[in-house]
Amino acid sequence: MPSDLSPIDKAKFVAAKQASLYVEDGMKVGLGTGSTAAWLVKCLGERVQDDGLKIKGVPTSSRTAALAREVGIEVMSLDEARWLDITIDGADEYDGNLNLIKGGGGALLQEKIVATASDQMVVIADASKSVETLGGFPLPLEVVPFGWQTTKTLIEETLIGMDVLGRKVSLRMNGEAPFYTDEGNHILDLHLNRIGNARQLSLVVNQIPGVVENGLFIDICDIVVIGHGDGRVEMRDINEGMVQEARHDFIETDNLFADLND
Known part of the structure; x- marks a missing residue:
């Protein structure tokens, strides 16, 4: 090479x-x-x-x-x-x-x-x-497009009770349009800075209606x-x-x- x-x-x-x-x-x-x-x-x-x-x-x-x-x-x-x-x-x-x-x-x-x-x-x-602790890289969540803004609000409310340093949630874009996965879903990126309990966070966010899967591989x-x-x-x-x-x-x-x- x-x-x-x-x-x-x-x-x-x-x-x-x-x-x-x-x-x-x-x-x-x-x-x-x-x-x-x-x-x-x-x-x-x-x-x-x-x-x-x-x-x-x-x-x-x-x-x-x-x-x-x-x-x-x-x-x-x-x-x-x-x-x-x-x-x-x-x-x-x-x-x-x-x-x-x-x-x-x-x-x-x-x-x-x-x-x-x-x-x-x-x-x-x-x-x-x-890294010593996960979370510096934004955590992606794959969510269905239907009601994604409601899903985003539910995620933000859930993060209040989680051991994280940041709670900003943003819709991933592809230029001027939302990014779509191969399964036709959106990605919400969670800017958490630090995840204190990754196992707990993974289990909790997957219970939110509209969330298909999260990017924590535990x-x-x-x-x-x-x-x-x-x-x-x-x-x-x-x-x-x-x-x-x-x-x-x-x-x-x-x-x-x-x-x-x-």
Whole structure:
């Protein structure tokens, strides 16, 4: 791959490269959404093309599905797959217990469904996504369009009793129009600054009429693969209580990574 990437893109690439090694021949693989997950799809595509890896991918968005097909990965639906061997995805934040905030790309509902239908979830991230306490990144909630302003008011009232530092709620926009998810829903972003009890908040907000799902992934992630701009990679396994390290070198070449601008 080109060696003139920015440090953050190098970190994303080496994390994706390392995470792709968890995938074995014959696996059914959940494919995440977002810039880091796009690197993963490219890495798997390279293995499909160069090594003859045979896998079936279950994408978490239409964008990921299109990219997977482009790089030669066979795509199937979750209904066809029923259950997955592994899901690999990015995260907007992760804490020391590998709890996550996801949904910055607007695909949190499909991402959570796919992740929980997998034997294992591996998260790929750069070191900047590590936090002591979740909440610095706005927490996305997927809500149905019908009565969304009422839903927003109910969320704001509910947050008064929660252990959070901020309570601003905003409708995610796509230019001048509201953003729509692949399921035809809106996203409300909760600017909380700090979430004192993520488990409680996740349970409470999901009880609000109109809320489909939230972007807190609690007790779902098994391994986080953390990339660094110098090629170093850390693998933290929450189940085994292990931390391992690896390194990937950057070489100047012209291959399928050259057009990745996500």
